[in-house]
Amino acid sequence: MFLKLQAWYQLENNLRDVGWLTVIVYGAKGLAAQDCYCVLKLTNERRQTHTECKTNDPNWMKIFHFKLTDITSILEVSVLDEKKVDEIGKISIPLLRINNGVKTWYALKDQTQRERAKGNNPRILLEMRTSWNLAKAAVRVINPKEVDLLEGDGKFDRRVFARNIVRARTVTLWTLDSLKLIKTCFEWESRKSNVIALVSWTFFCLFFKIWMLPLLLLIPFVKYRPDNYYLINWNIFKKQKAAIEDLKIEKEEKSTLRQKIHSLQEMVQTVQNGIEKLASLGERAKNLCNFTVPFVSLFAVLLILLMSVVMYIIPLQYILICWGIHKFTRKIIRPNRIPNNEILDLLSRVPDDETLLNCEQLSLESSNEDKLY
Template sequence: MSRFRSWRAKHKNKMLKVPLEFESEEEMDRDRCASEPPTPSSPPIVATSGSAEHITGENYMIHLKLISGHNLAVRDVTGTSDPYVKLKHGRYKARSSVIYRNLNPHWMEKFIFQTKDLSLPLNVKVYDHDIVSSDDFMGQGTIHLNKYEHNKVEVITLSLTDPVAPAEQLGYLQLEIKVLNMTYHEQHAYEQQKLQQSKKKIQCWNSILTVTVLGATDLPAMDSNGFSDPYCKFKLGSQKYKTKVQPKTLNPEWKEKFDMKLYDDQSKQSLFIEVWDRDFPAADDFIGECLVELCDYEPDVQHDLRLPIGESSGTLHLLLVISGLSCKEESDVLSGNLMKQAKIDFQLQNIVKLLSAKEIGLLHITIERGADLCSYNERDIRSFVTIEVGNAQLRTHAVSYTADPIWNKTFSFPIKDIHDIVHIEVINERKGKEEWLGQLMIPLLKLQVGHSKTYVLKGKSCLNRAHGTITINCDLVYNIVCAGLQTFKPKEVPVLEEEPKFQRKLLLRNIHKVIELIHPVVQVHHYIQELLSWQNPVQSLMALMVCCTVNVCL
């Protein structure tokens, strides 16, 4: 204790010299604000992650519609241009689509953005799209937003100019603009919408729209030779697809399939189909269009559609299937009633009616579950099953985060040939890409019906075993007489024919076969050369005597 007192007395002066640390003015202000009650003079500030702006102060919503361009500048050697438009207002930037080989393009595109300062100009620039070199400048214009009346649509004719050459005539753009005052609730709704759009890239699809384009008939002739070079464009939301060009025909056959992903907010959308005639180097000619309302078609059923192409006399033939929807509760009574009705329809007493029909039976198949499908991390697993019987193909919904998924999805397939094969594939969607896990191929006559059966998945060659198993339950009803008569008819032609792929192993095998055939010929040629050069006098003399004998005999 005395030792401690002596140490404290020795260091007493040093302990008193330690400076005191005071709070900074910023910390004191923060503490003072925390102690005072908030004033309800303005709505709270809402900060939403993923948005470019916070909702503070007065905001405006700008609705801009890019209609068309007229008499635009020529920038290509072909006497045309490939124009597109760039928009810039503060931090907001947008770009229109490219209209190829057209000086009077029609875009009809809408742009919506939010702003706080109407004094900032909206800069509009037009460029010519070039693949090899950099894009060429075609003109620019400025829109002053504070000059337009709020909540009213106004049409703008924007003349394009070039600061380097102000006297050059570069044409003009037709636009529509509407400036809206946003309330606090509208601002919040707009921010939420932007957040949903940012998340849509990683959003999981809800169902799949499968469109199989078979062909078209009686298309109008758009070229001087009396034919057309038709192709189709498909658009569903932001998803766009295009078929190949079929040259010089009015009855094209494409036989191409496209899978389009449907999200929760796209179940009532429309599928837009356009048919065009390919012209090069001139602009493509528009033939006609079709509109398909998805809500008008029953899911998990293949629909055979023949759609009129606009006002022309042509008809577009395609197959449409909406599959992959989440499993719906289907009672055993309903399933049993369906099979009872099928047994009545395919009885022998209806043989006269069945002979004229295309279907000879009905397959009722339930994909129950899978087990130990893959060895990935569970967060990377999102598996679904595709079932194909003949030309009909359907798929289940996707089950995530488990290697032992439970689908319990039931499908009904009309049977046209009793010798068809049930082809089942298990696919995993990992990081936006589909990975093949295994398959199962069972002839209809070898299906074990009436109870659940677990099968081991096979590899791509069906000889080796893949990872995991799958459990299915089948029920098959068919007419024996019609099935027997169908055996003597030609087999149904597949709608989609797989294009032959380049196989390196097959090429090497064929090269080896050709070498084996050429090798004996080369050996005979060398032997004849040795005889003629008398490298072995005995063999050459015997060959000469044989030739002389043959000539004397002939």
């Protein structure tokens, strides 16, 4: 059978296994090197084809199976040169974007995944199919995301550092702009807007019930839905010149110049990674509200509605009692549990803007040779 089917109502076996992925790697064309092989990576699983020697158009014809533990994962397909051990092409494909059973040519990109790879219109022919359990997948997105053990620590890169600063500044300016918009509702700079805000606030206070509180979280989902996505105009935030401050390093008597440079690199790398995480978190929150990953966004909306229903049916004091009992006893019931935050776990399943750029597919040049497959 081409793929093990797993319907949404089937809950047997391991609850961590949400489905299956099958990938057929047919071959590639227009590569910039010979003696190449293909590597498929899905989180902590890695598969690879044999090496096709002395050809720029390898024909691998291999079938690979992956067990899915997270439907929001991204499949990375790389083509490497065996002699130089260099990556000559790469693509990233989110599992939720796979067209089941469709044989497709994908344009290969370089290591930065921003430009086309070197070669004569380099491309790879793949056929993929997924089958996954909806209930299991929904439960997995609010649990800790599996750590990618195959991904090493990134080294300091000046371009990456500058790009992360711009990303963090954009998210910060967008947040400040949103707070400024809220502040203007009380400053009467626009009579029309302030009257509407005052009337809305009055009616809200008159008819407000505690069960309506989670519904306020639906506001960004409504505002940033796909049709109105461009209400966030990221271009209005002009890029400012990065302020470079002089770093004052205390001299240590026994420290060498190499140790000082190494210490400085570690500090800068820490700052770079911190800025990247901050920018990534803001971008993930934005992409959650604009339905970049519809499955996760719809699940978040469903959770919010479910919270409102629970708060409508059960009095608040009983909810707080149950919450307190859960908080105080969970360490006793599950002593080996991994501390986690369900909201951050949900956001971790949403790609940031950098990941979305990595997953963008390049257009292919038409070729008569492709019709032979």
